[in-house]
Amino acid sequence: MKISDLESDINKKDFKIKAVINKIKEQEQNFGREESGPQIDLFYGFLCIIYDGTHDISEIKTRMKTLFLSTMGKLVVKEEDIEEFIHLGRIKNYLKLKSNDYVELTESGMKYVKSNYYLMAVTSHWMHKFLTEKAVMIITALSLVILSMVKILFGISINSQGMVSEGLENFTDLIKIAIIYAGLRFNKDRIASILIILLMMLTGIIMIFSNLSALFRPEAFRPNIESYIIIGISILINYILMYYKGLVGRSSGNLSLLSDSKDSEINVLISLGVLVGLSFAIFKLYFVDPLIGLIIGILIIKEGYEFLKELVKKEEDLDITAIKVKSDNIYNNRLTRYLLASIRRERLTRTEILKRFKSGLELGRLYYKGYADFFYDELDVQTAEKYIHKLIKGGEIELVEGDLVLTPKGIDAYHEAESQELRYKRRHHKKNVTSTKRKVIGLLWAIFGIGMLILLILLTPILIQLLNSLIQSI
Numbered sequence: 001m002k003i004s005d006l007e008s009d010i011n012k013k014d015f016k017i018k019a020v021i022n023k024i025k026e027q028e029q030n031f032g033r034e035e036s037g038p039q040i041d042l043f044y045g046f047l048c049i050i051y052d053g054t055h056d057i058s059e060i061k062t063r064m065k066t067l068f069l070s071t072m073g074k075l076v077v078k079e080e081d082i083e084e085f086i087h088l089g090r091i092k093n094y095l096k097l098k099s100n101d102y103v104e105l106t107e108s109g110m111k112y113v114k115s116n117y118y119l120m121a122v123t124s125h126w127m128h129k130f131l132t133e134k135a136v137m138i139i140t141a142l143s144l145v146i147l148s149m150v151k152i153l154f155g156i157s158i159n160s161q162g163m164v165s166e167g168l169e170n171f172t173d174l175i176k177i178a179i180i181y182a183g184l185r186f187n188k189d190r191i192a193s194i195l196i197i198l199l200m201m202l203t204g205i206i207m208i209f210s211n212l213s214a215l216f217r218p219e220a221f222r223p224n225i226e227s228y229i230i231i232g233i234s235i236l237i238n239y240i241l242m243y244y245k246g247l248v249g250r251s252s253g254n255l256s257l258l259s260d261s262k263d264s265e266i267n268v269l270i271s272l273g274v275l276v277g278l279s280f281a282i283f284k285l286y287f288v289d290p291l292i293g294l295i296i297g298i299l300i301i302k303e304g305y306e307f308l309k310e311l312v313k314k315e316e317d318l319d320i321t322a323i324k325v326k327s328d329n330i331y332n333n334r335l336t337r338y339l340l341a342s343i344r345r346e347r348l349t350r351t352e353i354l355k356r357f358k359s360g361l362e363l364g365r366l367y368y369k370g371y372a373d374f375f376y377d378e379l380d381v382q383t384a385e386k387y388i389h390k391l392i393k394g395g396e397i398e399l400v401e402g403d404l405v406l407t408p409k410g411i412d413a414y415h416e417a418e419s420q421e422l423r424y425k426r427r428h429h430k431k432n433v434t435s436t437k438r439k440v441i442g443l444l445w446a447i448f449g450i451g452m453l454i455l456l457i458l459l460t461p462i463l464i465q466l467l468n469s470l471i472q473s474i
Contacts, residue, residue: 003052003366006117020122027115031092038116039071039123039371046085047094048367050105051113057086057101065345066360070334071371075341075414075421117367124370131375133184133257136248137177140260143237144173154230159219170234172203176263180256193255194311197304200263204300207270211293218286223278231275238267246327251376255311261325262307266300335379335387337417340396340406344414347403350388357384 013019038044045067049060064077074081086103089095094109105113129135151167176196183192242264249257273296277289338360342353358381364372373379388404391397396410406414 003048003113003117006114007121010118010121014118015122015125020119020126023115023118023122027119030115031112038120039069039368040073042067042069042072042074042077042081043085043088044113044116045069045363045367046082047089047105047109047113048117049363050095050103051110055098055102055104057082057103060103063359063363066356067363068335068338068357068360069364069368069372070374070376071368072334073421075337075417076345078345120367120369120371127370128375131248131251131370133180133248133252133254136245136257137180140241140245141174141177143241144170144177147234147237148174150230151234154227158223158227170267172199173260173263173267175199176260180254180260183256184254189255190311193259194308196256196259196263197308197311200259200266201301201304201308203266204297204304207293207297207300211290211297214290215287215294218290220281220284220286223281227278228275231271231278235268235271235275238264238271242268242325243327246325247374249325250327250378251374253378258325259307259311261327262303265326266296266303269299270296335384336391336413339384339387339391340410340414340417343397343404344406344411349402350385350399350404353388353404354381354384357381 014023042064046060046064049063054060054063061079061082064082065079067077086095086097089103089109090097092108092112093106094112095103095105097103148167148170151170152164153167155164155167176199179192179195179199183189242261245257245264246261248254249261270293273292274289277292280286280288338357339353342348342356348356361372361379388397391410392399394409395407396413397404398407399405
């Protein structure tokens with residue numbers, strides 16, 4: 001049986017939460033608790049290749065070298081990694097060597113592959129449900145209602161123009177959610193995207209005028225600890241929404257969600273500005289709050305204009321990949337490092353590296369499901385070609401006699417990426433502890449965490465009162 005045939009063994013009952021939890025428990029009992037899931041550990045992919053009928057070690061190495069995953073910590077799979085996987089597989093009794101260059105799975109190894117494939121399939125299923133336009137709109141709307149109401153009420157109570165402006169900006173974002181829905185409903189995504197950016201720019205204009213007025217007549221206000229907590233939560237929520245909307249927008253090709261992701265990025269900037277204004281207000285420098293708001297308003301208009309320039313291009317000239325959002329870093333970093341490491345490892349032409357990327361991505365999608373690309377269907381050879389062009393334009397690689405060659409700048413970029421990989425290894429390959437020790441340590445941390453939570457609940461009113469008294473005394 002091939003990996004692709006395992007899909008037919010999974011039925012609707014297997015996707016239920018209870019069934020997934022039971023399967024995870026069963027896997028821990030059968031194979032032990034692992035430090036990282038199979039979506040990060042390439043050892044699972046190595047076993048999948050053998051499960052699929054490739055037993056020659058040199059052939060396995062050739063296939064593994066091309067593997068591409070958006071979640072993998074390694075730049076590329078190296079020969080020594082595969083030798084390490086062979087050692088690990090033999091120790092765990094997942095595989096056995098028939099000769100120096102022939103390997104096959106044991107019964108235990110086949111069970112391990114099947115169990116992990118099931119986890120890949122069901123978690124990808126739920127991840128796909130979460131990474132949809134409908135889900136992102138519901139989650140965003142709920143977050144915005146709560147944030148806007150809390151900020152407006154607290155802004156009025158402490159007389160902070162910045163916080164009130166931010167709360168109103170969050171409230172207008174609900175209109176943008178309605179626009180996104182209408183764009184999807186009537187297949188007018190581009191128009192919806194333009195409207196969102198225009199609303200974002202309108203927010204910038206309103207901020208400029210309101211903060212100009214406040215700048216010439218700054219009003220005194222007393223920040224309190226609650227306002228810092230609210231702004232901190234706001235930054236965190238908007239930062240998560242920024243990546244969430246960008247990831248879904250990129251994977252679905254939804255322009256309006258990409259525009260809304262940019263808007264969440266602006267919200268993070270606004271919140272940081274309010275935080276600065278509150279801090280200066282402690283020292284009675286009240287003009288800083290509207291000044292920061294004014295600067296942010298100008299930045300909003302600038303960002304909106306840059307985004308709008310891409311959106312108003314002719315249909316045939318519009319390149320959705322040219323519209324940049326923060327969540328692109330997931331693909332940018334991963335794909336850029338993959339290309340640099342592949343070129344450094346061996347001499348490759350543009351055609352050869354694109355062919356390898358295509359093969360590696362197909363392999364990743366087959367074995368790791370949604371973890372290979374987070375359902376970004378447009379991640380393909382054409383996308384990789386654009387990245388190669390970008391690296392050539394940026395001076396990291398050059399074409400020499402038909403081969404792609406790293407420049408000194410490219411070598412530096414590779415070594416920087418390699419050092420990040422080593423840091424990742426140090427974090428995820430800590431000294432092993434026994435199961436008993438792990439349970440004891442986990443229990444101690446749980447007791448400590450519960451104790452701290454109880455103390456926090458009991459002492460929060462006293463702490464807030466003390467901090468407010470401290471702020472007012474400055």
